[in-house]
Amino acid sequence: MLCGESGCGKTTITxxxxxxxPHFTSGENLTGNVxxxxxxxxxxxxxxxAKVVGSVFQNPKSQFFNLDSDSEISFGLENEEFPPQEIENRVAQIVRELKIEQLQxxxxxxxxxxxxxxEKQRISIARAMLKDAxxxxxxEATASIDPENEHLIQQAISELVQGKSIVTIAHRLATIENxxxxxxxxxxxxxxxxxxxELIKGESAK
Known part of the structure; x- marks a missing residue:
């Protein structure tokens, strides 16, 4: 998990x-690789x-391409790896799980x-679930979701991250503790x- 004050560089890292x-622009006295x-x-x-990294950003505006919602969810998947019928069936399943039939x-x-x-974040979460990276x-994957739907989305995210490596930015204490x-x-x-x-006790590495 990444934490720190606003503007410290958390989103830049993701x-x-x-x-x-670009990793490092010319003229910067920095070395290393990601x-x-x-x-x-x-x-x-x-x-x-893109095959190994799935992302849900706080403001996913740049990830939308003026398509219908089903196409947006399945955007970027290679048909030779995922048959169209399999993609269609999985999209329908995820739509039901997230209760976003009104967007279909x-x-x-x-x-x-x-x-x-x-709605943008819910489609972004659906896309990440389908990719299964x-x-x-x-x-801040639930930052723009209303409170009555947040529990539902949190459950979907819990399913999404099972068995995966997660890089998250959040400010909720429960997320930090876990x-x-x-x-x-x-x-x-x-x-x-x-x-x-360790951080609370001051035993962390610096």
């Missing part, structure tokens, strides 16, 4: 993992990286302009690392 921004599944992200094709077959608009913030990034490892970020740098108990 974007580096996704290969969404590696995913043993591969250097900077040297990995985006479509290959609806055009989402460019950048999700026809959807509320919560071994690594899942959750950047994290296997917490990385405290301060002004773009790793400040502390440890479990919740």
């Amino acid at each position: 974007k580096l993992i996704n290969g969404l921004i 590696c995913v599944e043993g591969c250097v992200v900077a040297n990995t094709q985006m479509y290959e990286l 077959h609806r055009n989402v608009g460019e950048g999700g302009s026809n959807l509320s913030g919560g 071994p690594i899942v990034i959750l950047d 994290a296997d490892q917490i990385l405290v970020i301060d002004n773009g740098r790793l400040s502390q690392i440890g479990t919740h108990v």
Whole structure:
């Protein structure tokens, strides 16, 4: 789990993992690589990286492409690996699990302009569930969801992350307490690392 004050670099780290921004621009006195599944992200094709990383961002606007919701959920899956009927059946199952039947077959608009913030996040969660990637990034995944639906979505996320490596950004105490490892970020740098108990006791690495 990543935690720290707003603007400290948490979301930037998740974007580096996704290969969404350049790792290090010229002129910066920085070295190192971001590696995913043993591969250097900077040297990995985006479509290959997308196979192993699923993401649900706080503001997923850039992930919508003016398609109907079913196509948005299944966007990026390769038909030769997943037969169309299998994709269709799985999309229908996920739609039922998330109770988003009202969004099915609806055009989402460019950048999700026809959807509320919560609806965008629910479709993003559905897409991540369908992809079933071994690594899942959750950047405030329920931030825009209304309280009455949040419990339902949390249950869906719990199913999504079973048996996977999770990188999450959240501010809820329960999430922090249950994290296997917490990385405290301060002004773009790793400040502390440890479990919740270790951080409370001051026994974390610095």
